[in-house]
Amino acid sequence: MAPELLLDSNIRLWVVLPIVFITFLVGVIRHYVSILLQSDKKLTLEQVSDSQVLIRSRILRENGKYIPKQSFLMRKFYFNNQEDGFLKNTKRKVVPPSPMTDPSMLTDMMKGNVTNVLPMILIGGWINWTFSGFVTTKVPFPLTLRFKPMLQQGIELLSLDASWVSSASWYFLNVFGLRSMYSLILGQDNGADQSRIMQEQMSGAAIAMPADTNKAFKAEWEALELTDHQWALEGVEEELMSRELDLDGMFSKELPTGIF
Amino acid sequence: GHYCLDINVLIIVFTEMRDKLRKWREDNHRNSEQIVDVGEELINEHASKLGDDIWIIYEQVMIAALDCSRDDLAWTCLQELKKQFPGSQRVKRLAGMRLEALEKYEDASKQYDSILQDDPTNTAARKRKISILKAQGKSAEAIRELNEYLEQFVGDQEAWHELSELYINEHDYGKAAFCLEELMMTNPHNHLYCEQYAEVKYTQGGLENLELSRKYFAQALKLNNGNMRALFGLYMSASHIAASPKVNATVKKANVKYAAWATNQINRAYQVTKTNQLPVEELLLRSS
Numbered sequence: 001m002a003p004e005l006l007l008d009s010n011i012r013l014w015v016v017l018p019i020v021f022i023t024f025l026v027g028v029i030r031h032y033v034s035i036l037l038q039s040d041k042k043l044t045l046e047q048v049s050d051s052q053v054l055i056r057s058r059i060l061r062e063n064g065k066y067i068p069k070q071s072f073l074m075r076k077f078y079f080n081n082q083e084d085g086f087l088k089n090t091k092r093k094v095v096p097p098s099p100m101t102d103p104s105m106l107t108d109m110m111k112g113n114v115t116n117v118l119p120m121i122l123i124g125g126w127i128n129w130t131f132s133g134f135v136t137t138k139v140p141f142p143l144t145l146r147f148k149p150m151l152q153q154g155i156e157l158l159s160l161d162a163s164w165v166s167s168a169s170w171y172f173l174n175v176f177g178l179r180s181m182y183s184l185i186l187g188q189d190n191g192a193d194q195s196r197i198m199q200e201q202m203s204g205a206a207i208a209m210p211a212d213t214n215k216a217f218k219a220e221w222e223a224l225e226l227t228d229h230q231w232a233l234e235g236v237e238e239e240l241m242s243r244e245l246d247l248d249g250m251f252s253k254e255l256p257t258g259i260f
Numbered sequence: 261g262h263y264c265l266d267i268n269v270l271i272i273v274f275t276e277m278r279d280k281l282r283k284w285r286e287d288n289h290r291n292s293e294q295i296v297d298v299g300e301e302l303i304n305e306h307a308s309k310l311g312d313d314i315w316i317i318y319e320q321v322m323i324a325a326l327d328c329s330r331d332d333l334a335w336t337c338l339q340e341l342k343k344q345f346p347g348s349q350r351v352k353r354l355a356g357m358r359l360e361a362l363e364k365y366e367d368a369s370k371q372y373d374s375i376l377q378d379d380p381t382n383t384a385a386r387k388r389k390i391s392i393l394k395a396q397g398k399s400a401e402a403i404r405e406l407n408e409y410l411e412q413f414v415g416d417q418e419a420w421h422e423l424s425e426l427y428i429n430e431h432d433y434g435k436a437a438f439c440l441e442e443l444m445m446t447n448p449h450n451h452l453y454c455e456q457y458a459e460v461k462y463t464q465g466g467l468e469n470l471e472l473s474r475k476y477f478a479q480a481l482k483l484n485n486g487n488m489r490a491l492f493g494l495y496m497s498a499s500h501i502a503a504s505p506k507v508n509a510t511v512k513k514a515n516v517k518y519a520a521w522a523t524n525q526i527n528r529a530y531q532v533t534k535t536n537q538l539p540v541e542e543l544l545l546r547s548s
Binding site: 044045048049053055059060063067068071233236237240241244245246247 | 380381412413414415416437438441442444445446448472474475476478479481482485486491514518521525528529532
C-alpha cells in the first residue's frame with residue numbers, strides 16, 4: 001500500500017554508515033572508561049567464609065548420599081543441632097546496603113549512570129540534531145501510526161508510512177544491535193553492553209542485597225532438616241558385578257612421563 | 261640445544277612450544293624439567309613474539325625452575341615480573357616461593373605475612389605458610405594451621421586433600437577419612453578419592469570398616485573399570501571379611517562370591533598384560 005520510496009544513495013553513505021561507526025566507537029570507549037572507573041569490590045573474610053559454608057551445606061544435601069550414613073548424620077548434626085548447630089545459631093550483623101548507609105554503592109550507581117545513560121542521551125540528541133530532516137531507513141516490518149511521532153522525529157510528513165524511520169531511531173537500533181559485535185571484539189562481560197547493564201539494573205534490586213546471610217542460613221537449615229540419607233552405595237557390588245570389567249585399551253606400552 | 265634430554269623438544273617450532281606451555285598450564289601438569297626446557301628457550305629466543313603471554317609464561321617457568329633448583333632462571337623471571345607488576349600480590353607470592361625453595365623459611369614467612377596484612381582473604385599466602393611448616397617437618401603445627409584455615413575456607417578442596425595426606429602420615433586414619441569424605445561429596449565422580457577412602461578404611465580395620473572399604477573399592481571400580489588398585493583392594497577386603505570368624509554364613513558366602521569375581525577380573529587383566537608383557541608393579545601402578 002505504501003509507495004516504495006527510493007532513498008538517495010548519499011544517505012546510505014553519509015548517514016547510515018557513520019551512525020554505525022559512531023555508535024560502535026562510543027561503545028568501545030564506554031567499555032574502556034568503565035574499566036578505568038571500576039572500583040574493586042572487596043569482600044570481607046566473613047562473607048567469603050559464610051558463602052563457602054552455605055555451599056558446603058548444599059553439597060551435603062545433594063551429595064551426602066555418597067558418604068556413609070554415619071558421616072552424613074554427623075555433619076547434619078553439626079549444622080542443624082538444636083543447641084549449637086552452625087546454621088541454627090550463627091547470627092551475622094546484617095546492614096542492608098542502601099545508598100544512604102553504603103557510600104560506595106552511591107558512587108557505583110553514579111558511575112553507572114554517567115558511563116551509560118548520559119552518553120546515550122547526549123549522542124542520541126546530537127545525532128538527532130545533526131542528521132535531522134530526512135528519512136534514514138525502513139524497518140522490515142509494518143508499524144502502526146502511533147509509532148510515527150516516536151520514530152520519525154523531525155520529519156513532518158503525515159502521509160509517510162511509519163516503517164520509515166529517522167536517524168535517531170537508527171541510532172537506538174544500533175545501540176542494541178551492536179551488542180554481539182561487542183562480545184566478539186571486547187570479549188564477554190564488556191562494559192559497552194548497554195542492554196545487559198539495564199537488565200542488571202532492573203534485577204539489581206534483587207542482587208544488591210548481598211544475600212542476607214541470616215535468611216540464607218535459615219533457608220539452608222530448613223532444607224537440610226528435610227534431607228534424608230539414601231546411600232548410593234547400597235547395591236554397588238551387585239551393580240558392578242553384573243558385567244565384566246571393561247579392560248580395553250588400558251594397557252598400552254607407554255606410561256606418561258612424570259616430572260623427570 | 262645444550263640439554264641432553266629429548267632432542268625433539270629442541271626442534272619444535274615456536275608456536276608449538278607456546279601451545280605446549282599453554283596446554284601444560286591449563287592441565288596443571290607439573291612436568292617441570294620439560295617446562296624449563298621449553299620455557300627457557302621460548303623466553304631467550306622468542307620473547308618479542310610472545311606479546312602479553314610472556315608474563316604468565318614467566319610465572320609458569322619460574323615455578324618449574326624452582327622445582328628443578330634453577331635459581332638463576334627463577335631469579336630472571338622474578339625480576340621481569342617485578343618490573344612489570346610492581347606491588348603485585350601475585351608476584352610477592354612468587355618471591356616467597358623462591359625463598360622457600362632456598363630454604364629461607366623465616367624470610368618467606370615474612371613475605372607472606374606482608375601479603376596477608378594488605379589482604380587478609382588471600383588464601384594463597386596462607387597456604388604457602390602452611391607449606392613452610394610442612395617443609396620444616398612441623399607436622400602437628402601444619403595440621404593445626406590447616407584446620408584453622410579450613411574452618412574459614414571450607415570449600416578449598418586442595419586444602420582438604422593436603423590435610424588428608426598429613427593425617428595419613430600421622431596415622432590418624434579417622435580424621436583422614438573425614439577429609440576424604442568432603443572430597444567425595446564435592447567430586448562424586450572422582451574414582452581416586454573413592455579408592456583412597458577405601459584404602460584408609462581398610463587400614464583402620466575392623467569388620468565395619470572392611471565392609472565400607474569393600475563398598476568404596478567397588479564404587480571406584482564402577483567409576484573407572486581400569487582402576488587396578490581398586491580391583492586388588494576389592495579382592496583383599498572381600499577375602500578378609502570372608503575369612504573372619506565373626507561373620508554369619510550369608511555374609512561369608514556373599515564375600516566369597518565377590519572375591520571370586522575379583523579374582524576372575526584380575527586374571528583377565530593378566531591375560532591382557534601377558535600379551536603386552538607388563539610387570540606386576542606396573543599393573544599395580546595402574547590406578548587410572
